[in-house]
Amino acid sequence: MAAKDNVRSKCRTNYRHIFELCRYLPSKLSIVNSGAEQWIASALFLAWDRHILGGGGGDKSSLLELIETDELYKLLGVSQSYALSRADLVADLYVSAGRLNRFGKIGKSAAPKDSEIDPPSTDATDGDELYWLEQDKSDGVVERRRAERSEQVRDRKKSTKLKRLYDNSCQFCGTRLQVADAGFYSEAAHIKGLGEPHNGPDVKSNMLVLCPNHHIQFDRGILGLEKAGSDYQIWSKADRDRLHGKKIELKHSLEEEYIRYHSDWFESIKN
Secondary structure (H helix, E strand, O other), X not given: OOHHHHHHXXXXXXXXXXXXXXXXXXXXXXXXXXXXHHHHHHXXXXXXXXXXXXXXXXXXHHHHHHXXXXXXXXXXXXXXXXXXXXXXXXXXXXXXXXXXXXXOOOOOOOOOOXXXXXXXXXXXOOHHHHHHHHOOOOOOXXXXXXXXXXXXXXXXXXXXXXXXXXXXXXXXXXXXXXXXXXXXXXXXXXXXXXXXXXXXXXXHHHEEEEOXXXXXXXXXXXXXXXXXXOEEEEEEOOOOOOOOOOEOOOOOOOOHHHHHHHXXXXXXXXX
């Protein structure tokens, strides 16, 4: 295979092989980006490390710019919008962890030979997330243009304090996701969404601290909360989910109005 035609395959294979070696992914997956929410934080750390080692800037704006200018989301196997939404949160953690300074002495290890790496299957794709794999001439030079986008202005201090209150542990399952020697990752999930058409407030009473898996399930209406006496318990639409009926421990107050809105919204779009 010509070098030009082999670029995409090598990039995907190398990244996937690293994730398998680190046990972020099981071996021989049928698709590259399966379960991306479980490993994208570690993948971004790796990409930003390489960026800085190559002389790139280490400030947050430079890190986020890399997602678009180098089309990093294509190497990650996810959509641009998904990569940007996760990168904005992970960049704060990366900077606070000290960037490359979070390591002691960095040792060298031999890279695996191409012949030792099983190429990933490309038989299955996950909807629009991998639409770019099928584009004609996608390995060629890509035309670039400047673009402006509208972003919600959030108070990161609120979510950071809330995550510290729960020690970066998921309020649903208790998972504390380690992404560095002394760094842990969690996400602040808004119960009533901030964007259109919800227009929820960016306040602590509208937030939960969740792991990436349960954050996306909550945002998609697979998981939710309901009142159970003076407590709140989880409801789940997932088959045989052990979380269903589990009461959550609260260290901050929630607004019941937002809880009802979340459940009512997903009931309305189902009907």
